[in-house]
Amino acid sequence: MQRRIFCATAALAASLCLSTGAYAQTKWDMATAYPAFNFHSKNIEQFVQDVDTATKGSLKITPHYGASLFKMPEIKRAVQTGNVQMGEFFLVSFQNEAQMFGLDGLPFLVKNYDEAFKLYQAQKPFLEKLLDKQGQVLLYAVAWPPQSIYSNKTIQSAADLKGLKWRVYSPTTARIGELVGAQPATIQEAELSQALATGVIEGLITSSATGADNKLFENLKHFYKVQAWIPKNAITVNKKAFNALTKEQQAAVREAAAAAEKRGWEASREVDARSLKTLADGGMSVEEPSAQLMSDLGKVGDTVVKEWLEKAGTDGQAVLKAFNDSK
Ligand code: PCA
Numbered sequence: 448m449q450r451r452i453f454c455a456t457a458a459l460a461a462s463l464c465l466s467t468g469a470y471a472q473t474k475w476d477m478a479t480a481y482p483a484f485n486f487h488s489k490n491i492e493q494f495v496q497d498v499d500t501a502t503k504g505s506l507k508i509t510p511h512y513g514a515s516l517f518k519m520p521e522i523k524r525a526v527q528t529g530n531v532q533m534g535e536f537f538l539v540s541f542q543n544e545a546q547m548f549g550l551d552g553l554p555f556l557v558k559n560y561d562e563a564f565k566l567y568q569a570q571k572p573f574l575e576k577l578l579d580k581q582g583q584v585l586l587y588a589v590a591w592p593p594q595s596i597y598s599n600k601t602i603q604s605a606a607d608l609k610g611l612k613w614r615v616y617s618p619t620t621a622r623i624g625e626l627v628g629a630q631p632a633t634i635q636e637a638e639l640s641q642a643l644a645t646g647v648i649e650g651l652i653t654s655s656a657t658g659a660d661n662k663l664f665e666n667l668k669h670f671y672k673v674q675a676w677i678p679k680n681a682i683t684v685n686k687k688a689f690n691a692l693t694k695e696q697q698a699a700v701r702e703a704a705a706a707a708e709k710r711g712w713e714a715s716r717e718v719d720a721r722s723l724k725t726l727a728d729g730g731m732s733v734e735e736p737s738a739q740l741m742s743d744l745g746k747v748g749d750t751v752v753k754e755w756l757e758k759a760g761t762d763g764q765a766v767l768k769a770f771n772d773s774k
Contacts, residue, residue: 473696475508475532475688480519480637483512485660486718487535487589487680487711494682494707501699506692508533514637523683527582532688538574538588539617539678546759547573550766551590551678552619553755554748560716562774563590563677569769573762574681583683586704589711591654592719593674596736597667598650605743614642614651617678619751623652626747636661643667655722656715664729671736672723673744682707 477495481488488510495508517525522534523541542549550556550570557563567588578585596602598611605627613629615621616636624631629650634642636657642648643666650667652675658664682704689697727733736744756763 472504473506473692475506475684476516477508477510477533477535478514478516478522478525478531479510479512479535480514480517480522480537480635481512481535482660485512486656486714487591488512490589490707490711490714491535491682493710494703497703497706498700501703502696506696506700514635518637519635523581523583526683526685529582529685529687531685533586533682533684535680535682537616537678538681539619542618545577546755546763547577547766549617549619549755550759550763552617552676553752554619554623554675555745556752556767556770557677558674560590560677560712563679564712565773566770567679569766569773573766578681578683579686582686584686584689586682586684586700587708587711588679588681589708590677590679590715592656592715592722593672593677594652594654595673595675596650596652596669596671597658597663598669598671599667600649601669602650602671602740603737604739605747607740608650612647612649614639614648614653616653619755620652622751622754623747626750627743639663654719655726656718658731659722659725659729662729664726664731668730668732670726670731670733671740672734673736673741675744675748 477491479488479491491510495510498506498508516531517534519536520540522531522536525531526534538548539552542552547570551563551566557566571585574588575585600607602608609628611629613624613631614634615624615631616633621631621633632648634648639657639661643663658670684700689700692700723733756767
């Protein structure tokens, strides 16, 4: 009798253990630098929900928007060291670490989203390898809308950019600023509005989306649709954190990431169209660039790409060849 009770108790304990095991929850924090209403952030929100559903609540990811956990330049390292499990960062800002990170910030390599996606496919194996060495797994990457020029004054040629206080976010934008004789200043997107309001900057190159998100028309009156490049945000996870998941959870994360990537690229196109309208409605003059400006920028672009290739070595040549072959 006593023995039976003991067995029953042990069985109950075992089943309790099993059920607690099954409900064990993994919690991840995710650092992002952009406001919750930005299209990348909304995409992340959906990704987090998809992961929650697919893992039956066993993996909970909490996004922290608006650089509230880490500033954008710190996010990549925070993921690498495990200070945060997941993060989103702007790839081209990290070009000094590895030239490959700056590929999608090179002027006039791509003409549109389709080409930008092809460039990404050529770049992806390199990105995965680099990030793996830095202790993280690339989950997905999504393009910002094409990058165009905002200014407080009329810009008809590169000469008009001379002396302009020029906001930069990457080695390439800094180099372009230098080549046209502007005054480059590194400002994070989270500090953009303040920098404009206080006159720290007078012009920049960024997307229609960032212009609309930050109501750039309140301080700048001109937008020139030069569409110089289509750069991406990368979403990565700390490798140890990823490897600690069950195989099922890993598959769920991968699947949600693939869906987020697809959704994000589609959203980017829609957001571009919508944001251009927001800029115009806000009183900004949204213009096609002059032929002179495009030809001047084309020359600057050639220099920048040539310099990049010199630094990027054989990987740089290989990635451009892969891209050109895929076009
Ligand atoms: N907005 C971000 C990155 C690229 C973009 O369109 C920024 O300006 O910082």
